[in-house]
Amino acid sequence: xxxxxxxxxxxxxxxxxxxxxxxxxxxxxxxxxxxxxxxxxxxxxxxxxxxxxxxxxxxxxxxxxxxxxxxxxxxxxxxxxxxxxxxxxxxxxxxxxxxxxxxxxxxxxxxxxxxxxxxxxxxxxxxxxxxxxxxxxxxxxxxxxxxxxxxxxxxxxxxxxxxxxxxxxxxxxxxxxxxxxxxxxxxxxxxxxxxxxxxxxxxxxxxxxxxxxxxxxxxxxxxxxxxxxxxxxxxxxxxxxxxxxxxxxxxxxxxxxxxxxxxxxxxxxxxxxxxxxxxxxxxxxxxxxxxxxxxxxxxxxxxxxxxxxxxxxxxxxxxxxxxxxxxxxxxxxxxxxxxxxxxxxxxxxxxxxxxxxxxxxxxxxxxxxxxxxxxxxxxxxxxxxxxxxxxxxxxxxxxxxxxxx
Numbered sequence: 001x002x003x004x005x006x007x008x009x010x011x012x013x014x015x016x017x018x019x020x021x022x023x024x025x026x027x028x029x030x031x032x033x034x035x036x037x038x039x040x041x042x043x044x045x046x047x048x049x050x051x052x053x054x055x056x057x058x059x060x061x062x063x064x065x066x067x068x069x070x071x072x073x074x075x076x077x078x079x080x081x082x083x084x085x086x087x088x089x090x091x092x093x094x095x096x097x098x099x100x101x102x103x104x105x106x107x108x109x110x111x112x113x114x115x116x117x118x119x120x121x122x123x124x125x126x127x128x129x130x131x132x133x134x135x136x137x138x139x140x141x142x143x144x145x146x147x148x149x150x151x152x153x154x155x156x157x158x159x160x161x162x163x164x165x166x167x168x169x170x171x172x173x174x175x176x177x178x179x180x181x182x183x184x185x186x187x188x189x190x191x192x193x194x195x196x197x198x199x200x201x202x203x204x205x206x207x208x209x210x211x212x213x214x215x216x217x218x219x220x221x222x223x224x225x226x227x228x229x230x231x232x233x234x235x236x237x238x239x240x241x242x243x244x245x246x247x248x249x250x251x252x253x254x255x256x257x258x259x260x261x262x263x264x265x266x267x268x269x270x271x272x273x274x275x276x277x278x279x280x281x282x283x284x285x286x287x288x289x290x291x292x293x294x295x296x297x298x299x300x301x302x303x304x305x306x307x308x309x310x311x312x313x314x315x316x317x318x319x320x321x322x323x324x325x326x327x328x329x330x331x332x333x334x335x336x337x338x339x340x341x342x343x344x345x346x347x348x349x350x351x352x353x354x355x356x357x358x359x360x361x362x363x364x365x366x367x368x369x370x371x372x373x374x375x376x377x378x379x380x381x382x383x384x385x386x387x388x389x390x391x392x393x394x395x396x397x398x399x400x401x402x403x404x405x
Contacts, residue, residue: 001209002263002290004240004255007283008271009247013254018087020289031115032087035289039300039331040088041081042119042312045074045102047304049095051121052157053146055184057217057313058094058303067305071101075108077302077322082112084328089114092312094304097124103132110137118142119182122168123161130168131175141172142209144182145196147189155189169203180207180254185235186225193235197242201251210239212259212383215372216313223372229385236263236385240270259313261293261365262384265358268398269390277400284361284399292363296342300331310342314368338377342367351380357392 001019005011014031017023021035044058047065069077081089089109096102097120109116118133122143133141146155149162172179181200185193200208212232215223227235236257243255257263264287272280291298294311301309307318308330319339320330334340341348345364353364364370365381373382392398 002257002261002267002287004243004257004267005247005253007267007286008240008244008274011247011252011254020286022286022289035291036087036298038084038086039294039298040090041086041327042090042092042299042301043077044093044301044303044312045069045091045096045105046094046099048098049093049121050098050123050158051095051161053121053218054155054157054222055146055186055213055217055219057214057219058092058315059217064098065304069304069306071104073306073323074101074105077306077327078105078109078112078114080322080327082109082114083326084331086327087115088117090117090119092119095121095124097129103129103136106133106138107136115139120144120168121156121161122165123158125168125171127171127174130171130177134175134177138177140178140180142180142182142207143169143172144184145169145199146184147192148195148199151189151192155186166199166203169205173204178207179205180209181205182209182211184211184213185227185232186213186222187227187231188225190227190231190235193238194242197239197246201246201253206252207254207256209256209258210236212257212263212366214259214311214313214366215369216315219313220372226383229383232260232383233266233385236266237270240267244274259366260381260383261362262381262386264290264292264361265356265386265390265398268358268361272399281399287361290361292359292361293365293367295367296339300327302327310339311368341378345378348378350376350378352384352388352391353378353380356386357396357398358386358390 012026012028014028016026017030017032018036023030106116116138117140119142145165146152152162153159183196213226246253268280268284271283296310299311301312306322349364367377369381370379371377
């Protein structure tokens with residue numbers, strides 16, 4: 001995740017230590033005091049979902065899938081994460097609220113010292129279960145709204161999904177559960193971007209996660225609905241503009257970009273254009289500490305059956321199963337050639353990614369999109385929207401005072 005609000009507006013957040021090793025300078029209580037050394041783990045607690053979204057990376061369905069963890073197995077898995085010192089476990093799905101034991105598992109995770117957070121479509125969030133999740137130790141709920149009513153409901157395959165998600169957001173806020181809005185942009189819902197951000201502000205939410213489409217699960221089936229690179233650049237610029245506008249009005253909304261590390265390079269260029277070279281240098285320094293695309297390093301996924309994946313979007317490739325070996329052993333096992341290559345990807349990136357001067361803060365962007373588009377996980381990300389003059393292949397640093405790689 002890339003925090004526009006931190007980089008451009010100096011807005012402190014609880015993830016400053018986790019992302020930028022900047023806990024000491026933050027005014028907010030921190031998730032961790034230092035940059036994460038272990039991955040955030042997304043757990044697809046179930047494949048079952050009450051909706052059928054066109055971009056679902058997990059390929060969720062209305063029926064439960066065979067092999068889902070029992071409550072006891074889920075607790076054993078959470079113990080593995082705690083033993084490995086994972087900082088955050090994200091309960092995802094499918095729709096995690098279809099599990100009858102979700103509150104019990106959140107409570108168990110919290111007791112183990114994990115930070116439990118939730119990714120939900122929001123439609124099943126009642127005041128009662130929001131209150132129970134808060135009391136169990138849930139620290140955050142991210143609720144997806146992918147457009148205004150008509151487009152959101154079409155995207156999610158169910159009439160009334162928008163209104164139900166908004167009620168879920170309201171229920172979370174009413175019980176004091178920290179809540180954010182998640183939005184994945186495609187050609188189908190791009191016209192609603194500003195409307196979604198306005199909804200966020202109207203409801204009193206203070207966190208907005210802008211997702212790029214990754215080409216996994218059903219998302220791969222709608223890759224042709226992704227924005228063109230130039231349209232993507234325009235959308236990210238608009239998110240940056242909106243962030244500054246809200247900040248100037250005194251509304252402290254944390255704005256995060258997810259899924260395309262071309263955004264990191266763009267924000268350096270944007271900062272230079274809007275604020276000058278000193279700001280561009282400061283933004284670049286934060287992003288160097290962040291470390292670029294986290295696939296196979298700072299993010300991991302475990303699906304409903306226990307298979308470990310490089311990210312939540314890369315469900316088609318498994319590193320192993322936690323029923324056979326503990327999560328930490330699987331994650332540390334660099335005998336897996338793809339995992340080892342991703343952790344040393346600078347040696348393998350090709351084309352414009354291979355010699356881009358922003359490589360240290362992007363690290364090639366999405367390797368899954370590259371694989372889906374070309375068959376080569378180290379080819380250029382097809383959704384890199386940087387101009388050739390920004391990529392720069394002369395080895396020069398992109399910021400004053402920097403050093404060439």
